[in-house]
Amino acid sequence: MDTIIARKTNKNKYLLIALPIILLFGYFVFTSATKKRSLTIKRAEITIKTVENDFFEDFMSFQAKAVPLNSMLVNIIEGGAVQEIFVENGDRVIKGQPLARLYNPNAELAYMQQETAIIEQINNLNKAKLDLRNQELNLAKDLIAIEHDYLDAKNLYDLNKKLFEQEILAKNEWEKTKENYRFQKERMNIIKQSVKKEKLANQIQIGQLNQSIAIMNKSLDILRANKQHFLITAPISGRLSSFEPILGKTYSQNTSIGFIDDMKGYKLIADVDEFYLDKIAEKQKGTVSFDNKTIEVQITKVIPEIKSGRFQVELDFVSSEKLDLKQGLSFGVKLNLSEKTKTKVLSKGSFYEETNGKWIFVVNGNKAERRAIKLGRENPLYYEVLGGLKADEKVITSSYKDYKQIELLDIQE
Structure with a gap:
């Protein structure tokens, strides 16, 4: 009986050849996917620091x-050109001491005109007050004359009354005497009331005039004081600073030209x-x-x-x-900002700019591997280490600008 021999197909042959290739390719893909990205650097290009157990001071x-x-400004109250300078910057001065003198002919002329106008107003007010006094005096003279007429009429009345009662004086003369007496009496009473009211009104007016004159005199004093502002004096005793006026330069009103420190x-x-x-x-x-x-x-x-x-x-x-x-x-x-506390600390460095304190390269021999960390407080010198690092471990603290996507560094001498 004949034996049946199975034929080997080309399909099985190709499968046997492709399988090792597929496995080898898969191995390379797997190793490439899981291999850490690395970079070779020189030790001189980086800064390495050690994590330490030390006192952390939040400052x-x-x-x-x-x-x-305390300082006080030296201000120019009245603007003008600098005519004289009596002191220098840095000098010690006493209150009221002249510092500089300004010159402003237009302002000085305006002050003179204002002063003349105020003096003229004061004179007018004084004249009005004098007129009221003279008016009172004239009323007083008139009252004396009227009182004299009244007394004459009263004396005549008393005399003629007796004569009329004795039937010596005619009736028509007696009637004239009585009428004159009544007239002089009423006249005197009216004038007295008028004088009284006039005096009261004059007193009020004189009081108002005196008040106006006082205000005018005060204005005149202020005006004359303002004229003195062309001479700049020290407002307090102390040391001049930032005092640099320039001869001939014009400074506007309310400009500051320096300070005085009270020392x-x-x-x-x-x-x-x-x-x-x-x-x-x-x-x-x-x-x-x-x-x-x-x-x-x-x-x-x-x-x-x-x-x-x-x-x-x-x-x-x-x-x-x-x-x-x-x-x-x-x-x-x-x-x-706080008391000292014992903890792990790490020196500050440029690495923080790229990592925000979330990871760092930890050095082990000639290798440096990326590791997640947690940092806490900071001061100008150190970060407080809360996790991811142990004391005495060494880390790279210089810039990570070229290492953002790198996971392993090979360090060469």
Whole structure:
């Protein structure tokens, strides 16, 4: 009996050949997909720091400048050209001391005209007051004459009454005497009332005139005082600063040409980034270095108005020790925001700009591997490490600008 022999097809043959190729290709695809992206760098191009267990102090630092506790502007009250300068910037001056003299012929002429007009008004008011006094005097003279006529009429009345009763005086003469007496009596009473009212009215007018004259005299005093403003004097005693008038230059009214510092102490003023607005409050303490000594300062005022991303704070020196400071002297202020605490800390570096503190390259020998981390508070020197790193581990803290998509770094010497 014949044996049936199965024929091998080309299909099975091709399958046997393709299978190893497919498996090999799949292996390469898998390894490529799972292989970490790496980059070779030189050690000299990076900065390596060690994670440390240390005291973390939440503080901030900023620059502040010294300014006097109290200053007063030197203002030009009446504009004019600088004619004379008597002192120099930085000089110590006393209150009332001449600093400079201005010249303004138009203003001086206007003052003279105003002064003349005021004096003329005062003279007119005084003349009106004198007229009222003369009027009172004339009324008094008239009253005396009227009282004299009344007394004559009364005496004649008394005499003629007796004569008429004795039937010596005729009746028509007696009637004339009675009528004259009545007339003089009523006349005197009316004049007395008129004089009384006139005196009262005159007193009111004279009081008003006196009040007007007093106002005019006060205006005249002010005007004469204003004429003296062409001579600029020191409003307080102290030291001149920013005082730089120029001979011949014309300055307008209410222009400031300098300051006078009262030399009774200094304070610090600083512009601080708005990021710290919620972290800074009055009575917080800090330190500055001056003359190789650490001096304590305290925040006395926080001005929360934001200008160009910054706000202003004022600080005073806590110590009563007198410091030989000068206006504009710059200080580096270290302001404490919390107490010191023991924790893991990491030196600050440029890596944070690309990672936002979410990952970092951890160095192990000649390799550096990307690792997720968690950072907490920060100060100008350190970050607080909350997770992902152990003490004594080394990390790269320089810029990651070229490593954003890299997971493994090969470090070459």
